[in-house]
Amino acid sequence: MDLQAVLDSIYAELSPRLGEGKVADYIPQLAKIDPHQFGMAIATTDGKLYSVGSADTGFSIQSISKVFMLTLALGKVGEGLWKRVGREPSGTSFNSIVQLEREEGIPRNPFINAGAIAVTDVVLSGHAPREAIGEFLRFVRYVADDESVVIDDKVARSETETGFRNFALANFMRAYGNIQHPVEHTLGVYFHQCALSMSCIQLARAGLYLAAQGTNPLTGHSVVSPKRARRINALMLMCGHYDGSGDFAYRVGLPGKSGVGGGILAVAPGIASIGVWSPGLNKVGNSQLGSVALELLAARTGWSVFGD
Ligand code: GLU
Numbered sequence: 001m002d003l004q005a006v007l008d009s010i011y012a013e014l015s016p017r018l019g020e021g022k023v024a025d026y027i028p029q030l031a032k033i034d035p036h037q038f039g040m041a042i043a044t045t046d047g048k049l050y051s052v053g054s055a056d057t058g059f060s061i062q063s064i065s066k067v068f069m070l071t072l073a074l075g076k077v078g079e080g081l082w083k084r085v086g087r088e089p090s091g092t093s094f095n096s097i098v099q100l101e102r103e104e105g106i107p108r109n110p111f112i113n114a115g116a117i118a119v120t121d122v123v124l125s126g127h128a129p130r131e132a133i134g135e136f137l138r139f140v141r142y143v144a145d146d147e148s149v150v151i152d153d154k155v156a157r158s159e160t161e162t163g164f165r166n167f168a169l170a171n172f173m174r175a176y177g178n179i180q181h182p183v184e185h186t187l188g189v190y191f192h193q194c195a196l197s198m199s200c201i202q203l204a205r206a207g208l209y210l211a212a213q214g215t216n217p218l219t220g221h222s223v224v225s226p227k228r229a230r231r232i233n234a235l236m237l238m239c240g241h242y243d244g245s246g247d248f249a250y251r252v253g254l255p256g257k258s259g260v261g262g263g264i265l266a267v268a269p270g271i272a273s274i275g276v277w278s279p280g281l282n283k284v285g286n287s288q289l290g291s292v293a294l295e296l297l298a299a300r301t302g303w304s305v306f307g308d
Pocket of ligand 1: 061062063064094095113159166194258259260261285
């Protein structure tokens with residue numbers, strides 16, 4: 001299959017629609033982003049790379065970082081992590097507080113904000129916040145095999161100044177003992193992980209370990225066991241798009257994680273890792289054109305995990 005031709009056809013089809021959706025304006029620094037942008041990259045497990053549009057432009061990966069932090073936390077505490085966070089789709093918005101009260105401070109899954117904050121709190125154990133941020137950045141550079149990945153401090157600061165809901169979620173969990181560090185420390189790490197700036201190409205490469213049973217086929221770096229890679233993919237499929245996860249599975253059929261910066265990391269197990277970015281978001285906070293692009297890709301390649 002000519003994957004470059006597939007990407008080119010998707011780009012051509014979506015070009016007239018650039019600008020659709022709404023950028024995430026609740027984080028002031030993200031509100032400034034021009035929504036008329038689109039990039040997409042595919043890194044295959046046999047070592048090829050295909051890209052189209054602004055695939056080389058860095059953007060704020062936001063919640064996609066939750067996949068990497070989850071990987072790091074599982075490496076530290078293993079299955080014990082599931083005492084702190086569940087594994088079920090939430091069916092509520094990414095920053096919902098209601099469900100957290102009903103479920104006594106144990107978030108539904110590691111990909112909604114509350115769950116990700118609890119996971120970050122686990123990684124923070126035994127470290128100063130600055131060390132945990134450094135460890136996280138080194139880990140992402142390692143999985144991406146790219147030392148140029150950076151954190152955008154302006155985005156981190158912007159969110160620190162305005163992330164009142166995240167402070168509410170974290171304080172709530174602290175009251176239940178599910179946040180074990182000062183809230184500002186845990187959120188300091190969380191805001192920095194979300195502010196990671198990566199391009200579609202870097203993201204596609206960073207996701208390769210999930211497409212290739214836990215080991216990056218390009219570098220030979222073993223990141224997680226095959227079983228763990230499979231399980232992270234399962235969580236991404238069920239919970240990676242907040243309360244739009246069912247619709248994404250229905251339309252695309254691939255494990256994926258979105259972020260409010262407009263990026264999505266998707267995984268075609270055994271075949272490829274895909275990074276797509278377009279800043280305009282749909283109603284549930286997932287990239288509008290990024291989702292459509294992945295739907296077109298799945299249809300044209302037959303890569304859905306449920307068959308063509
Ligand atoms: N940093 C964002 C927040 O906490 C992440 C949300 C997202 O990307 O979905 O609100």
